[in-house]
Amino acid sequence: xxxxxxxxxxxxxxxxxxxxxxxxxxxxxxxxxxxxxxxxxxxxxxxxxxxxxxxxxxxxxxxxxxxxxxxxxxxxxxxxxxxxxxxxxxxxxxxxxxxxxxxxxxxxxxxxxxxxxxxxxxxxxxxxxxxxxxxxxxxxxxxxxxxxxxxxxxxxxxxxxxxxxxxxxxxxxxxxxxxxxxxxxxxxxxxxxxxxxxxxxxxxxxxxxxxxxxxxxxxxxxxxxxxx
Numbered sequence: 001x002x003x004x005x006x007x008x009x010x011x012x013x014x015x016x017x018x019x020x021x022x023x024x025x026x027x028x029x030x031x032x033x034x035x036x037x038x039x040x041x042x043x044x045x046x047x048x049x050x051x052x053x054x055x056x057x058x059x060x061x062x063x064x065x066x067x068x069x070x071x072x073x074x075x076x077x078x079x080x081x082x083x084x085x086x087x088x089x090x091x092x093x094x095x096x097x098x099x100x101x102x103x104x105x106x107x108x109x110x111x112x113x114x115x116x117x118x119x120x121x122x123x124x125x126x127x128x129x130x131x132x133x134x135x136x137x138x139x140x141x142x143x144x145x146x147x148x149x150x151x152x153x154x155x156x157x158x159x160x161x162x163x164x165x166x167x168x169x170x171x172x173x174x175x176x177x178x179x180x181x182x183x184x185x186x187x188x189x190x191x192x193x194x195x196x197x198x199x200x201x202x203x204x205x206x207x208x209x210x211x212x213x214x215x216x217x218x219x220x221x222x223x224x225x226x227x228x
Contacts, residue, residue, distance in 0.1 A: 019078065021134035024127060026078035026092060029071045033079055034063055036088035037071055039119055046120060049153050051173065080118065080131045090118035092131050094139060102170045103151050103179045112139070112184070113149050129158055136187035145185040151177050163190060 019026040029037070038059050040046055047053040063071075072078055076094035081087060092115070099109030114135065116128055136148060150159045153175055156166065164180035171177070 019134050019138045020083070021130050023083050024089075024131055024134065025081050025083050025086070026131060026134060027081055028073075029068050029079050029088070031068050033071075033088040034068050036079075036119060037063065037068065037091075040091060040117055043120060046117060049175070050117070078135070080116065080127070089122040089127065090116060090131070092116035092135055094135055097149060097151075102172055103149070103168070103177060105147050105149065105167065105179075105181050111147055111149050112143075113151065128155075129162060132162060133187065133190065136184065137190075140184050140186075140188045143184060145183055147181045148184045148187075150180045150182075152180070153177060156180070163187075 018028075038056065041054045041059045042056045044053045071091065072093075074093070074095070078092050079088045080090035080092055082089055094112060094114055096110045097104065097113040101109070104111060114132060116131055118128055139148075148164075150162075150164050151172075152159060156178055159178075159180045160166075162182070163186055164182045166178055166180045168179040169176055170179065
């Protein structure tokens with residue numbers, strides 16, 4: 001029996017089907033991604049707004065136990081890879097925001113939430129915006145219209161450039177978070193974002209109608225233990 005997708009029919013993207021963008025491909029994790037996954041979970045600057053770095057030994061042990069593929073085993077989870085070299089440069093995940101967490105726009109929560117994280121050498125080139133737009137276009141082609149959320153500390157300008165409107169602020173993880181929302185189907189025809197947009201981090205926060213991309217190993221991505 002097939003496992004039910006956490007994000008509805010968006011799970012159809014989660015076999016071997018990749019999502020392609022201008023400079024990127026969003027795909028499932030390969031064994032060759034191991035070093036990049038370790039870096040994303042242990043780099044103090046990458047993890048600065050995500051609850052802090054994980055101990056390298058614990059991250060490597062977890063990868064040994066579960067396998068690299070486990071990092072993107074859930075529907076809606078992808079490695080962000082360079083389209084030319086296939087090098088893993090980050091992680092992105094589209095999921096439902098749990099009802100017990102703050103930051104919702106529908107009663108009962110469960111909105112789509114989008115989260116992503118990039119390795120430091122790839123910050124500042126607009127890659128986070130490109131990956132986010134690609135995931136949301138794919139989701140918009142398969143899911144009914146609904147709110148999509150981003151929850152962030154540091155990527156407010158990026159969220160605005162992508163078409164998200166700020167609707168609320170709230171405290172979480174010992175910091176003030178900004179909740180931004182957009183309509184999922186707005187991404188069906190929205191042009192790709194300007195490459196000059198800073199490409200640091202796109203955080204959590206879409207809607208049942210909101211989509212969340214939580215990235216990391218063992219709960220270390222936007223929306224899973226830190227803020228973006």
